Amino acid sequence: MIVWIFFTVIVILIIAAKSIKIVRPWQKGLIERLGKYRRTAGSGLTTIIPFIENIKLTDMREQVVDVPPQAVITKDNVAVEVDAVIYHEITDPIKVNYNVVDFLVATTKLAQTNLRNVIGDMSLDDSLTSRETINAKLRDILDLATDKWGTKITRVEIQRIEPP
Incomplete structure (x- = not known):
């Protein structure tokens, strides 16, 4: 029982860590869901659905x-x-x-x-x-x-x- 609780907590922590992304002030994040463009994220923290969404960071500086x-x-x-x-x-x-x-x-x-x-x-x-x-x-x-x-x-x- 304790092993299952420990395993569940670890899985939840991994999913939570994968779902939060940081977009720097000089970047824009293009979020794709299953390979298709979904939305653009500005600077700051942004959340994605792990394993389904992907973020491409684009440097906006000269x-x-x-x-x-x-x-x-x-x-x-x-x-x-x-x-x-x-x-x-x-x-x-x-x-x-x-x-x-x-x-x-x-x-x-x-x-x-x-x-x-x-x-x-x-x-x-x-x-x-x-x-x-x-x-x-x-x-x-x-x-x-x-x-x-x-x-x-x-x-x-x-x-x-x-x-x-």
């Missing part, structure tokens, strides 16, 4: 994506190596989690493609002297493209442009 260095050919057929950094913040955690498989990879690939396009339309001299123009063009293009993913591109910074 984040940095490093675009790896890549070779780009300018308008005057000169190969340069370009390195950039993207700053973004998530505006809609539902879209980020459900509209794109891997947001960071998708953003990096999109930035690489558009970086080649923007610098490919400029001469070597223009690309070396007008970084602010390149940054602004890239930010506008990426922000427009990533809007449907639930994120806002806040800044794009070209770190270096190295001619041969």
Whole structure:
């Protein structure tokens, strides 16, 4: 009899511990019931039904994506190596989690493609002297493209442009 009471108390404690989740002030929690989105939890304590509901935590702070260095050919057929950094913040955690498989990879690939396009339309001299123009063009293009993913591109910074 005592063993059953002890076992029951342990099971109740485990279920209670699994049902309370903490969402930090910089996070949003997406609660899924049996794999389907159910609701969004703000910061603080939130309860879920253990083993039936799951919580996905999404960081809402500004984040940095490093675009790896890549070779780009300018308008005057000169190969340069370009390195950039993207700053973004998530505006809609539902879209980020459900509209794109891997947001960071998708953003990096999109930035690489558009970086080649923007610098490919400029001469070597223009690309070396007008970084602010390149940054602004890239930010506008990426922000427009990533809007449907639930994120806002806040800044794009070209770190270096190295001619041969």
